[in-house]
Amino acid sequence: MPQAKLTDRFGRTVNYVRLSVTDRCDFRCVYCMAEDMTFLPRQQVLTLEEIARLARNFVALGTEKIRLTGGEPLVRKDILELVREVGTYGLRDFAMTTNGSQLPTMAEKLRKAGLHRLNISLDSLDSEKFRSITRTGNLQQVLDGIDAARDAGFRGIKLNTVVMKGRNDEEIPELIEFARRKQVDISFIEEMPLGEISEHDRGLALCTSEEVRDIIRQRHELIPVAKDSGGPARYYQMPDSDVRVGFISPHSHNFCSTCNRVRVTVEGRLLLCLGNEHSVDLRRVLRGNPVTDDKLQQAIIDAMDLKPERHHFSTNGDVQILRFMNMTGG
Ligand code: SAM
Numbered sequence: 001m002p003q004a005k006l007t008d009r010f011g012r013t014v015n016y017v018r019l020s021v022t023d024r025c026d027f028r029c030v031y032c033m034a035e036d037m038t039f040l041p042r043q044q045v046l047t048l049e050e051i052a053r054l055a056r057n058f059v060a061l062g063t064e065k066i067r068l069t070g071g072e073p074l075v076r077k078d079i080l081e082l083v084r085e086v087g088t089y090g091l092r093d094f095a096m097t098t099n100g101s102q103l104p105t106m107a108e109k110l111r112k113a114g115l116h117r118l119n120i121s122l123d124s125l126d127s128e129k130f131r132s133i134t135r136t137g138n139l140q141q142v143l144d145g146i147d148a149a150r151d152a153g154f155r156g157i158k159l160n161t162v163v164m165k166g167r168n169d170e171e172i173p174e175l176i177e178f179a180r181r182k183q184v185d186i187s188f189i190e191e192m193p194l195g196e197i198s199e200h201d202r203g204l205a206l207c208t209s210e211e212v213r214d215i216i217r218q219r220h221e222l223i224p225v226a227k228d229s230g231g232p233a234r235y236y237q238m239p240d241s242d243v244r245v246g247f248i249s250p251h252s253h254n255f256c257s258t259c260n261r262v263r264v265t266v267e268g269r270l271l272l273c274l275g276n277e278h279s280v281d282l283r284r285v286l287r288g289n290p291v292t293d294d295k296l297q298q299a300i301i302d303a304m305d306l307k308p309e310r311h312h313f314s315t316n317g318d319v320q321i322l323r324f325m326n327m328t329g330g
Contacts, residue, residue: 005061006300008272008307015064016231016261019051020329021079022071023266027099028135029123030199031162031191032325035135046268048078050286052085054264057296065093067119069329071266074102080113087114095119097160097330101137103145107152117156118149124168125178133167146182158185158246163212164205172215180241187233187246188212192275193313195324209234209247216245231255250275256310262303263329270303271328275311 006014024039025032046054055066066086073079073096087094095117096110103120110118122142124130130139149157159179163169172188179186190209191202213236216222222236225244232255233246247253256273263271268283280303285296 006063006304008304010257010307010309012257012259012307013062014260014262014304014307015062016067017055017058017063017065018067018069018261018263018329019055020070020264020266020327021048021051021068021073021082022076023326024075025070025072025099025326026075026101027072027137029099029121029137029162030133030135030197031164031202032330033195034197034324035199037324037326040267044283045266046283046286048076048082048085050268050283051264051266052082053286053293053296054268054282055086056089057293057300059089059091060293061297061300064091065095066091067095067097069097071326071329072099072101074098074106080106080109083110083113083115091116093117095156097121098145099134099137100142100145100149104141104148107145107148107154111152111154115154117158118154119158119160120146120149121160121162122146122175123161124171125174126171129168129171133164146184150182150184156185157182158187160187160189162189162191163207164191164200165207167200167205169207169212169215172212173219176216176220176245179243179245180238183243185244185246187248189248190251192250192325194274194328195322206251208252209249210252212247231261232259250311250313254310259307262307265323265327265329270300272303272307273311274328275313276308277322278306278308280306 028035094115096115097119100120123133127139130137161175193202220238225235225237233248235244235246237244268286270280270282272278285299
């Protein structure tokens with residue numbers, strides 16, 4: 001294992017990088033994007049070679065975990081080449097977050113290309129509700145995608161559900177039964193104020209993790225999992241199942257003190273915090289002349305000084321961060 005070399009001003013070691021491989025998506029989830037999005041022109045987007053170079057240099061600086069995300073990573077052309085390349089870097093954990101729509105044809109290829117784990121977003125099991133939340137999504141395709149991921153032999157599959165009051169909060173028990181049946185973990189996420197949306201009022205729609213736990217407890221005992229994953233999710237288990245139930249609660253549970261991660265947008269902006277705008281332009285370094293790995297690594301090391309101590313999300317639905325989640329890399 002390489003020596004950890006990325007440490008910020010607060011003594012936190014950064015060993016987890018989320019790389020966004022596209023801002024584009026085949027869905028338009030109501031909490032994530034506006035309906036009519038403009039996407040980045042090609043020259044502003046990092047090439048797959050540039051993304052791989054970034055990944056390699058992060059690994060040289062002690063990164064042990066990489067997650068590919070977006071936008072929808074599986075709509076990026078030739079994504080398998082990137083997965084194959086990053087798969088050779090000896091990561092302890094190599095994961096992808098996807099909406100699942102392309103998994104029926106891609107799951108097995110991803111597994112063979114060296115991906116370890118998949119997080120699949122699933123906000124509803126009702127096809128009409130699913131369509132209204134994703135605006136363009138087809139539920140059956142995603143359900144088939146989940147089965148394809150299981151058939152391909154992926155072990156650590158986790159579902160992600162953003163819970164919105166009056167939208168899908170009534171489906172929490174069903175989603176839990178679905179996860180138990182499929183033997184996959186599930187995390188419930190509080191909606192974050194990223195990007196300006198007009199489709200719903202985020203303040204009114206906020207369903208806190210405490211409320212979600214109360215709903216689940218009407219049917220199942222939830223026992224906190226002792227081992228801390230080191231991430232923002234807090235995990236629980238039900239006495240009669242191996243399935244873990246996670247809660248990502250940016251509003252009600254501050255997880256900043258153990259934050260070990262940074263993000264890189266597909267434009268090459270290194271984001272030091274999900275809930276702050278602090279960033280460094282790595283594309284400029286990548287496209288500088290001459291560009292050397294030393295220069296790139298120094299820029300990444302220097303950026304650690306900008307990592308803020310914590311984020312402050314308010315619960316009144318006000319937008320605090322202008323970039324949408326598809327730009328941030330969820
Ligand atoms: N397209 C992929 C997907 O659907 O999972 C990956 C990108 S998506 C931006 C990553 C995750 O961010 C998804 O689980 C999505 O539900 C979540 N997400 C997007 N916008 C969010 C918001 N405003 N608050 C909380 N979670 C959000």
